[in-house]
Amino acid sequence: MFGRTVLPLLNPSVWLTDDLIGKRHNMRSSTGLVEIIGLTEKFTFNPREGIDNPVMVITDDADSVSTPSPRLCVLKREEGESYGFHLRVERGRQGHVIRNVVAGGVAERTGLQDGDRLLEVNNCYVDDVPHPEVARKIKLSGHQLCLLVLDGEEYEQGTSRGQDLRGLASAHKGEGCKPPRLCHITRHPVSGLGINFTPIEGEKGRFSVSLVAGGAAEKAGVCKGDHLVWMNGATVSDLTHSALSRMMKKCGDHITILVIDSESEKNYMQQRMPILPTMAVPYNLPYRARKLHLLSGPGGYGFLLRLEKAPSGRTSHVLREMDSGGPAERAGMHDGELLLEVNGESVESLKHEEIVDRVRLSGQHISLTTITPQGQEFYTQLGLSPLLFCEDDAVEREKESSTPTRDITDSEQEEESYEISFL
CATH class of the missing domain: 2.30.42.10 (PDZ domain)
Structure with a gap:
């Protein structure tokens, strides 16, 4: 032997040295030399001590951390029907807690579970928003409501690790997903409303927007390439182009439309999320509370x-x-x-x-x-x-975006231990 000889086994990431080799038998074949190796000592591998070959890396699955998976629940209720759950702030627990989910009710049918934590209401992040304001957002949603929730156990594990829940909610929606815009357009004496709608080929009830440059629609927040979702309180998904044209002629000097950019619309559709006025950013609305x-x-x-x-x-x-x-x-x-x-x-x-x-x-x-x-x-x-769409609310949202949130102390949480019923 010339020093320490290393021979490869079938697995190229594991090597044995000649001190473990007891017998070597050489045989000839048509393809060349074949080595048959017999071992006289048992090879024992300790994954925690490692081996000489740096190519082999051993990970401990028990130490790996899984990423929490938020769930989107889209609730639709009929006139006079309740959503069928309670929203609570509980002593000793963080977050807005879902409780008392009615068996067979609207909430349960859409996947809402007891103990879930609420992350978003209608695409608005609410984990750090005061409880009464969260309840208010839900009450103002009308007959359709989108809730992004996280399993209670995953939420508690995530908060204990200091996980960025806002980032988690944003990642669930995908990059570049923008909210719809609620735009109020006032007719110009010369150029009119400054907007036209073109049917998207092969897709019933879907219309793209074309604009007059510098016209009334563009000034009201509508963008080139937007898709129309809603007009004067009516969704357009069931309308033909001629029906939409008749609706526009009846609108007079004003029209209010809900629009969204095409990329964001694809994102909403992939998540099977409705595009609602309650999610919208308002533009040029003539009246505000x-x-x-x-x-x-x-x-x-x-x-x-x-x-x-x-x-x-x-x-x-x-x-x-x-x-x-x-x-x-x-x-x-x-x-x-x-x-x-x-x-x-x-x-x-x-x-x-x-x-x-x-x-x-x-x-x-x-x-x-x-x-x-x-x-x-x-x-x-x-x-x-x-x-x-309250004027004061817009100011508050601006403050919230520029002011870091603080944790609620135990004493404050005890004072705020209450629930809002959506039964």
Whole structure:
């Protein structure tokens, strides 16, 4: 022997040295030398000690970490039907917890499970959003709701490892997936609406957008190559091109459309996710609800709340008789506005006396959400809640995007241990 001889076995990543070889028998064949090797010592391999050959790498499966898998649940309910679950904040647990999923109900049929944690509502990340605001988003969704959830055990493991749940939710949607846009277009005296719709060949109910450069539609946020999803409150998936053209002729000087870029639309379709106005970024909307923040003065808040019936027969809670220079007037309240919320709670289902009690019990500070009668009519015609697009909400979203969130302390979590029912 010339020093230490190394011979390859059938597996090229494992080598044996000559001190383990007891016998070597050489035989001739038509293809050359064949070596038959007999071992007199048992070869013992310890994966934790390793071997000389760096090509072989041993991993311990027990140490590997699996990536949590969010689930998309699309809930559709009929008029008068509930979603069939509770949303809770629980003492000692992080996140918004799904509980009391009704057997056979809407939520269970779409895959929602007890203990799931809510990551997104209608494509909006909510894990770090206060619980009442999350509940509000769900209530404003109408009859269709998209929830991105994570199994409770996976959520707890992920948070304990400091996993980026926002990044996980974004990865689930795919890169470059943008929200739809709700655009209100006002006809120009010369160039008109500045938009045309072309049927996508071979695909019924799908239309691409073509624009007049610098026209009304382009100024309202519509982009070249967008696809049309919804017009004046009606989805276009079941419409022919002639039916869509007739609808446009009836729209008069204004039209409100929901559009999305083609790449994002493909992403939504791959996930089997509906494209809803509740997911949209608003552009050029003529009316927006406003949040007013009032500090009580010596004479109270300085306005009257009256129950009035409009010519249409609709009964509303109307703000009247602002005191000159009083808290209401200083906050920007206008005579004749309609009251939508008190301290973030919708007044739609409340009696007039109940609303008055909530105002009186608010102490020195109160938050009121209002809209003009014209604004209320605009959203009613579209079939949308005016609370979806509040001016103050846009400011808050901007603050949230630029301000790091903080963890809720144990004492705060105990105070916030409650649930919202969607039964």
